[in-house]
Amino acid sequence: MSYPFSQIEPKWQAFWQKNKTFRTPDQPDSGRQKFYALDMFPYPSGAGLHVGHPEGYTATDIICRYKRMKGFNVLHPMGWDAFGLPAEQYAIETGTHPRETTQRNIDRFRAQLQAIGFSYDWDREIATTDEDYYRWTQWIFLKLYEKGLAYQAEVPVNWCPALGTVLANEEVVDGKSERGGHPVIRKPMRQWMLRITAYAERLLADLELVDWPDSIKEMQRNWIGRSEGAEVTFAVRGSDAKVVVFTTRPDTLYGATYMVLSPEHALIEQLTAPEQRSAVKAYQEAAARKSDLERTELQKEKTGIFIGAYAINPVNGEDIPIWIADYVLAGYGTGAIMAVPAHDERDGAFAQTFNLPVRVVVQPTDGSDPVGFVGDGIAVNSPLIDGLSTPDAKKKITAWLEAEGLGVARVNYKLRDWLFSRQRYWGEPFPVIFVDGEPKPLSPDQLPVRLPEVSSYKPSGTGESPLATIPEWLNTTDPATGKPALRETNTMPQWAGSCWYYLRFIDPKNPGAPVDPAKEKYWMPVDLYVGGAEHAVLHLLYSRFWHKVLFDCGIVSTKEPFQRLVNQGMILGEDNQKMSKSRGNVVNPDDVIREYGADSLRLYEMFMGPLEAVKPWSMRGVEGVFRFLNRAYRLMCDEETGALLPAVGGDATSEQLRALHQMLMKVGDDIEGLRFNTAISAMMEFTNEAQKWTQRPHAAMDAFVLALSPFAPHLAEELWEKLGHSNSLAYEPWPKYDPARLVSDTMEIPVQVNGKLRGKVIVPVGTAQEAILAAAQGEASVQAQLSGKSIRKVIYVPGRLLNLVVT
RNA sequence: GCCGGAGUGGCGGAAUGGCAGACGCGCUGGACUCAAAAUCCAGUAUCCUCAAAGAUGUGUGGGUUCAAGUCCCACCUCCGGCACCA
Numbered sequence: 052m053s054y055p056f057s058q059i060e061p062k063w064q065a066f067w068q069k070n071k072t073f074r075t076p077d078q079p080d081s082g083r084q085k086f087y088a089l090d091m092f093p094y095p096s097g098a099g100l101h102v103g104h105p106e107g108y109t110a111t112d113i114i115c116r117y118k119r120m121k122g123f124n125v126l127h128p129m130g131w132d133a134f135g136l137p138a139e140q141y142a143i144e145t146g147t148h149p150r151e152t153t154q155r156n157i158d159r160f161r162a163q164l165q166a167i168g169f170s171y172d173w174d175r176e177i178a179t180t181d182e183d184y185y186r187w188t189q190w191i192f193l194k195l196y197e198k199g200l201a202y203q204a205e206v207p208v209n210w211c212p213a214l215g216t217v218l219a220n221e222e223v224v225d226g227k228s229e230r231g232g233h234p235v236i237r238k239p240m241r242q243w244m245l246r247i248t249a250y251a252e253r254l255l256a257d258l259e260l261v262d263w264p265d266s267i268k269e270m271q272r273n274w275i276g277r278s279e280g281a282e283v284t285f286a287v288r289g290s291d292a293k294v295v296v297f298t299t300r301p302d303t304l305y306g307a308t309y310m311v312l313s314p315e316h317a318l319i320e321q322l323t324a325p326e327q328r329s330a331v332k333a334y335q336e337a338a339a340r341k342s343d344l345e346r347t348e349l350q351k352e353k354t355g356i357f358i359g360a361y362a363i364n365p366v367n368g369e370d371i372p373i374w375i376a377d378y379v380l381a382g383y384g385t386g387a388i389m390a391v392p393a394h395d396e397r398d399g400a401f402a403q404t405f406n407l408p409v410r411v412v413v414q415p416t417d418g419s420d421p422v423g424f425v426g427d428g429i430a431v432n433s434p435l436i437d438g439l440s441t442p443d444a445k446k447k448i449t450a451w452l453e454a455e456g457l458g459v460a461r462v463n464y465k466l467r468d469w470l471f472s473r474q475r476y477w478g479e480p481f482p483v484i485f486v487d488g489e490p491k492p493l494s495p496d497q498l499p500v501r502l503p504e505v506s507s508y509k510p511s512g513t514g515e516s517p518l519a520t521i522p523e524w525l526n527t528t529d530p531a532t533g534k535p536a537l538r539e540t541n542t543m544p545q546w547a548g549s550c551w552y553y554l555r556f557i558d559p560k561n562p563g564a565p566v567d568p569a570k571e572k573y574w575m576p577v578d579l580y581v582g583g584a585e586h587a588v589l590h591l592l593y594s595r596f597w598h599k600v601l602f603d604c605g606i607v608s609t610k611e612p613f614q615r616l617v618n619q620g621m622i623l624g625e626d627n628q629k630m631s632k633s634r635g636n637v638v639n640p641d642d643v644i645r646e647y648g649a650d651s652l653r654l655y656e657m658f659m660g661p662l663e664a665v666k667p668w669s670m671r672g673v674e675g676v677f678r679f680l681n682r683a684y685r686l687m688c689d690e691e692t693g694a695l696l697p698a699v700g701g702d703a704t705s706e707q708l709r710a711l712h713q714m715l716m717k718v719g720d721d722i723e724g725l726r727f728n729t730a731i732s733a734m735m736e737f738t739n740e741a742q743k744w745t746q747r748p749h750a751a752m753d754a755f756v757l758a759l760s761p762f763a764p765h766l767a768e769e770l771w772e773k774l775g776h777s778n779s780l781a782y783e784p785w786p787k788y789d790p791a792r793l794v795s796d797t798m799e800i801p802v803q804v805n806g807k808l809r810g811k812v813i814v815p816v817g818t819a820q821e822a823i824l825a826a827a828q829g830e831a832s833v834q835a836q837l838s839g840k841s842i843r844k845v846i847y848v849p850g851r852l853l854n855l856v857v858t
Numbered sequence: 859g860c861c862g863g864a865g866u867g868g869c870g871g872a873a874u875g876g877c878a879g880a881c882g883c884g885c886u887g888g889a890c891u892c893a894a895a896a897u898c899c900a901g902u903a904u905c906c907u908c909a910a911a912g913a914u915g916u917g918u919g920g921g922u923u924c925a926a927g928u929c930c931c932a933c934c935u936c937c938g939g940c941a942c943c944a
Contacts, residue, residue, distance in 0.1 A: 053896085266862045270939060273861065278943075298944060311944090353942085376942095383943045390944085396859095397942050465943050584938075621938095658882070660871055664864090665937075672870065675882045678897095685897090729872070732881035739881090742898090801877040806925045808877055832911080846924050852876045856924050 053677070054684035055693065056648030060765040064168055072781050073170040075126050079573035086123040087574050088115050089553055089613075091582025091590075092130045094545075095156035096137060100163040101630065102638045102656070102668060107581040107619040109653045110662050110725065112169045114579060116761035117722045119170075120785035126574055127170060128556035130177040131157050135545045136214075139477040142508040149477040149508070153180055163640065167649045168764050170781070175559045179479075179548025184555060186499030187565040188547050189482040191597065194604055196483075196492050200246040201471070203490060207315075208470060210238035215510030216474045217242065237339065240514055243472040243481065243541060247596045251275050251464040254595055263616040264663075267587045274588045276465025281449045282385065283458040285310065285362040288370055292318055294362055297384030297463055300391065301452065302444035305433040306412035307389035308402070310362045310373045311355065314338040315381035322373060324359025331358050331375060338377040353378055353401040364389075365457040366435060366448075376401065384463050393422050413441065469593065471544060474516040476508050478542030485537045486529045497530060500538070516540045549590055550597040553577050553612060571607055576614045581662075584618040591616070617725065620665040622656075627667045638668050650763035651677040657727035657762065676731070680766055682738045683759065687752055687770055695773050701746035708792040710740045711751045715788035718758045727762070734759060749774065754786035802827040803854040804836040812853075820847045827853055 067073060079085070088111040093104060115127040131153075138149035138156075157178060164171070177184050195201040208217040213233035217240060228235055247254075255275045258268045280299035287294060294310065312319060314335045323331045334356045355376030362371050371389075378397055379388050392402030392409045399422075402409055411421040413428040421428070427441035435451055436444040452458030472481070480500040482493040493500065503524040508517055518540040519525060529536045551565065557574045558566045591613070598612040623629060624636025631637065643652045654676040660666045684690070687699055703711070714737040721730035737755060741747060753774055760767035760780050771780040795816065800823055802810045810830040814823055824845060827833050837857060844856035 264862095266939080269862060273940060276943065280944080296944085300944080378942045378944095380943060388944045395944065397944070400942090463943080587939075658870090664871090666870070669870065669883070671883050675870095679882085681897095690897095728870095729881080732872075735881055799877090803876085803925075806876095806923095811877075835911085844924060846876090848876060852925090854876080854924055 054681050054688075054690065054766070056650060056680075056765070059769045060166075060168065060644075060649050063765045063768045064165060066768070066779070067168075067170070067781075068165075068173075070779070071174070072779055073127070073172050074174060075124070075128075075172045079570055080124050081573060083122065083124040085126065085574055086115070086118045086579075087126040087577045088118075088579045089556070089577045089581070090129065091580070091586060092132050092549070092552060093160060094132045094135055094137075095153065095160045097141070097152070097156055098632075099156075099159050100640050102640050102643070102652075103583075103622050103630070105164075105167055105640060105652065106622060106656045106662070107583070107617075108164070108167070108169055109656045110617070110619065110727065111579060111581050112653075113657070113722060113727060113761040114725070116170055116764060116781065117785065119782055120757070120761075122784070126556065127172060128175040128177075128559075129164065129169070129171040129173070130175075130552060130556065131160070131179065132545065132549050132552075133157065133178040133180040134478045134543075134548055136475070136477075139475060139508055142477070146508075148504075150180070153178075166644055167640065167652060170764070175556050177552065177555050177559050179552065182499050182501060183560075183562075184552075185479045185548065187555065188479050188543070188551070189498050189500060190495055190565065191551060191601070192479075192543070192547075193482055193492050193495060193498075194606075195245060195597075195600060198600065198603070200249060200600060202244055202246065203241055204244050205239055205241055206244070206470070207237045207239050208242055209235045210240070210514065211235045215514075217470070217472075217514070237341075238514070242470055243539075245469040245471045245596075247469045247593070248464060248466055250596050250599055251277065251466050252462075253599055254466075254592065257595075257599075257610055261611050261616065262614060264618060267584070267591070267616060267618065270587045271592055274466060274592065277462060278464075279460075279462050281445075281452060281458050282461045283365065283389065283452060285365060285389070287322060287373070288361040288363055290322060290360070292321055294318060294322075294373070294387055295385045296387045296389045297461060298389055300394065300441075300445070301448045301458070302430055302433070302436060302439075302441055303391040303394050303412050304364070304366050304389065304448060306391040306393050306410045307364055307371060308392060308408045308410055309371050309390045311379045311388050311390050311398075311401070312358075312373065312375045313379040313381040313386040314375050314377050316375065316386050319358065319375060322358055322360040327357065327359035330356055334375060341377065353397070353404050355401065355405065357405075365452070365455070366433075372407075374405075382467060383465065394425055396423070396425065399423055469596075471547075472541035473544050474510055474514055474540075475542050476502070476505060476517040478544065479547055480518070480542055481539040483539040484527060484529060485539070486532070486534050490539070491529065491531075491536070493530070516542060518542070546590060546593050550594040551601070553580075553594075554601075554607065565606065568606075568608075575607060576609045576612055578614055580613040580616045581619060582616075583621070587618070618663060620661070620663050622659070623665065623667040625668050625670070630668075638670075643673060647673055647677040648680075648765070650680055650766050654680065654731060654762055658731045660728055662725055662727065679731075679735050679738065680763060682742060683734075683755075683763075684766065684770070686738060686741055686747060686755075688773055693773075695775075696747070698745060699747050699752055699774070700749050703748035703751050705792075707741075707744060707748060707751060708789075709795065710737055711754060712788040712790075712792040713737075715754060715758055715786050716790075716793065719785065719788065722761065731762065734762075756780070757783055757786045798850055800827075800850075801852050802830065802833050803852065804833060804857060806854060809833045809836050816850075820845070820849075820853075823847065823853055824855075827855070 090108050090111050115125045119125050133153045138152045141152050142149045210217050211228045211233050214228055218228055255277055278299050280297055281301040282295050282297050285294045355374045357372055357374050360373045362373050364371055390398040392398040393411045394413050412432050414421055414431045415424045415428045430436040430439050430444040436447050449460050480502060482498055482500050483490050503521055505517055505521055511519055525538055527536050527538055554566045558570045561567055601607045602610060626636050628634055628636060640652055651673055655673045658676050687696060689696055714733050717733035718730045756767050756770045757780060768780060797813050798816050799811055799813050801808055810832040812826040814826055840857040842855050842857050846854040
């Protein structure tokens with residue numbers, strides 16, 4: 052027999068819904084402290100919820116329920132990142148409109164989430180696919196355009212023939228599409244780009260302002276990839292062309308024995324000697340055909356070709372040969388490098404392959420081999436800077452270059468501009484038309500630009516989106532001039548909608564603005580943002596970027612959107628492997644709820660281990676917490692009849708109060724520290740203790756139920772009702788622990804001899820060191836260790852431990 | 859290769875430099891039962907022992923300290939991320 056969770060849970064879910072228990076008022080209450088807890092909203096896939104979703108959601112739900120009891124005004128919303136490829140793929144296969152599929156999946160997700168008892172304010176639900184939502188996504192795009200942060204460019208993009216679309220760099224993993232694992236090649240196409248690089252410095256610097264895991268901050272720093280160096284201008288022998296290179300080691304300029312241009316470099320055409328022309332062309336074509344995979348994975352052997360021209364080293368006037376090689380990337384720096392084979396691994400490997408000269412210009416201070424030395428040392432063979440340390444040499448040579456007009460100090464970033472268009476149907480249309488071939492943004496009152504109905508969702512295959520195949524939509528007129536115009540047929544990537552959803556939750560129905568300024572000021576920033584580490588760079592970088600643009604537009608009041616970030620760890624299958632359909636180790640939360648109830652699901656998700664840790668699922672473990680909830684129920688209720696037990700009542704003894712307040716202290720502290728696993732174990736200890744009591748004081752049971760309520764809210768509400776309360780406990784004050792109740796009249800002091808535990812003494816609280824020492828010496832096991840030896844030193848940590856150092 | 863994180867019983871895990879293994883799972887024994895399930899009670903790191911006592915023990919090797927899972931140095935393994943960014 053177990054407690055009737057299958058009756059209790061739907062009962063309280065209906066109650067919360069009917070009474071709008073978790074409705075957050077529309078008008079901010081500036082008299083109360085706010086708490087904004089946000090979950091990374093899910094993509095509503097056809098597979099439904101898996102047990103990974105409720106992990107983070109349960110954590111934030113516990114915090115929110117706790118904060119409400121602490122008197123905070125809590126914002127805890129949920130919505131749907133509902134644009135995306137799978138619904139469109141399904142549409143291509145079946146002809147079902149992505150809107151239908153998406154709606155069905157959202158309904159399923161919502162039902163599943165509600166069955167877990169999360170305290171979301173469902174009146175704030177949004178989906179990125181709602182017209183009322185994406186009109187503001189488009190509106191923000193217009194802001195970006197206005198500020199010159201959105202532009203079109205003909206860029207080599209990652210073209211995936213199988214998906215019929217281009218992909219962002221981050222959607223390409225090892226030269227294959229992240230979704231589906233299809234091969235990806237490079238192809239130049241006209242694309243919308245967002246100038247995220249203009250914000251690189253702020254995106255880097257403002258990481259200091261947020262309370263995020265170091266690992267995530269570090270990943271973002273690496274992604275941004277700031278490096279300081281210099282641009283150096285090289286003249287070319289027999290030409291008036293100049294080649295500019297970027298280097299972080301201007302101090303090694305004397306060691307530059309050749310130069311390398313990327314195969315896409317603009318000056319190749321002009322500089323190549325006639326006799327090298329055909330060979331260079333062949334190399335360029337071969338490089339263009341290579342996918343990213345081939346360029347990186349098959350990099351063991353460096354390739355390249357001499358173009359038959361010479362650059363002049365500005366420091367010594369030497370001629371150095373100009374090569375092209377695909378180990379130099381077109382998209383970074385100037386797409387050209389000076390090669391210093393003695394002090395750069397890649398240049399060294401290249402020089403070895405092609406037998407190019409190596410010249411040492413940095414001497415390591417520890418006497419190790421200077422060839423291949425890439426660290427800081429002392430400049431040698433470099434007349435302008437000989438004897439200087441690397442940092443000083445960099446400064447001096449850069450200053451010299453600047454004075455001579457041959458170079459300039461320069462900061463470069465690995466971060467590239469964000470490729471922002473997709474050749475897809477199921478995404479936000481761009482609020483842009485083309486008049487006489489020129490792009491023209493629509494005015495805000497033209498929004499939203501709605502997705503048209505189509506009969507086929509297939510990409511055109513030429514790289515254009517299905518929207519290009521609908522003439523009635525494609526052809527329009529410029530509202531300003533009445534001239535014929537064409538619509539932009541690309542759509543935005545899935546990241547767009549998730550870049551600002553946290554703002555819309557604050558004011559989800561505002562018809563006149565993305566968010567009301569007063570409400571934004573009250574609720575922002577997000578106090579706690581919980582989600583998976585897979586969004587460490589992309590989503591979190593993109594939304595920080597948009598947020599900063601909105602900050603510059605005066606639309607938001609904080610520099611950063613997410614004050615505190617926590618990544619929940621992945622939940623593995625029982626076999627310790629990543630859950631996947633093919634392994635057959637996927638756990639469905641619906642099954643867990645059916646068998647053990649939502650409260651057990653919530654509790655187990657939190658009891659498995661630390662929130663951030665990767666940990667395997669165990670159905671036995673679910674049974675364990677289920678047994679705990681049964682014990683908690685039986686503490687107060689007759690399992691057969693459900694009636695409150697006569698044992699509930701009476702005055703609390705001091706031991707009972709100590710057990711209670713110990714638990715309350717631990718649970719409160721642990722919730723604040725997001726240590727839910729140990730909070731639960733403290734409640735388990737309490738029930739283990741309390742079930743021995745013949746009298747279970749009513750007030751103690753009240754307090755226990757309140758402490759349990761953020762974790763197992765359905766059971767807690769039910770017990771709260773049984774205990775005679777008529778209102779929901781959701782806004783009851785959190786039970787405070789009383790430090791005075793924690794004290795005992797005796798204490799147990801472990802006794803060590805030479806650091807090893809030899810015994811324990813129990814003495815009254817406050818006993819002085821001398822008395823404890825005497826008691827310890829009276830212990831047989833301690834005595835045995837002391838016989839024949841003398842005590843050199845006594846260490847007493849008050850109330851904690853006694854250590855005797857003897858020889 | 860570089861950057862993060864982690865290594866503790868049979869398993870998940872717990873420990874402000876101060877009793878290693880809380881809590882849960884599993885297992886063993888007992889109570890209840892005609893029996894089983896459920897529930898309750900006791901035990902459960904390893905070695906040696908009837909037991910007590912003792913010895914050993916937090917990836918490996920050193921070090922600091924009265925005292926180290928915790929701090930320092932070197933290394934090994936696993937996980938995550940990045941990876942020709944000049």
